[in-house]
Amino acid sequence: MHVLVSYDIVDNKTRTRVMKHLKNYGQRVQLSCYECDLDESMYQQMKEGVEQLIDKKMDSVRYYRLCKGCLHNVIICGWGEVREDEGFEII
Amino acid sequence: MHVLVSYDIVDNKTRTRVMKHLKNYGQRVQLSCYECDLDESMYQQMKEGVEQLIDKKMDSVRYYRLCKGCLHNVIICGWGEVREDEGFEII
Numbered sequence: 496m497h498v499l500v501s502y503d504i505v506d507n508k509t510r511t512r513v514m515k516h517l518k519n520y521g522q523r524v525q526l527s528c529y530e531c532d533l534d535e536s537m538y539q540q541m542k543e544g545v546e547q548l549i550d551k552k553m554d555s556v557r558y559y560r561l562c563k564g565c566l567h568n569v570i571i572c573g574w575g576e577v578r579e580d581e582g583f584e585i586i
Numbered sequence: 587m588h589v590l591v592s593y594d595i596v597d598n599k600t601r602t603r604v605m606k607h608l609k610n611y612g613q614r615v616q617l618s619c620y621e622c623d624l625d626e627s628m629y630q631q632m633k634e635g636v637e638q639l640i641d642k643k644m645d646s647v648r649y650y651r652l653c654k655g656c657l658h659n660v661i662i663c664g665w666g667e668v669r670e671d672e673g674f675e676i677i
Contacts, residue, residue, distance in 0.1 A: 551664045558661040570649040
């Protein structure tokens, strides 16, 4: 499955730890967004790792699972890496 | 249609302008993410507005169209508003 992870993390050290953690699971596509191709257990493992790192009152992490159809409709304006499995339109 | 807009914008004034623009189309769910419910023409109008504001070499805007299924699978860890049309799991 394909997952977009988007986060707002206040503390710099926490943010760095989360970034290092997410790097094991996917590709950074924007400053605070990663796109990951994962099976269910890796997905759970990723989430559990993030959950242990963040301050749930201060920080926010959103996970968007993207089906093939939605993945194919990703549109990028400006710089941005297009992943081979994404349909894309650069405007 | 439901669209997640995620952006990295370098210049503060440009970022503020884009935020004001996006506010007309959706709800801010994280510092640099908006979720919007739009028809096709509003979606095109939103994108064209963003495109006129940003520096395409410096800035990045990604649009993720989310089908009902994907929208239903949004997961939030930490603070975060759950939109009524989202299935949700807060962990």
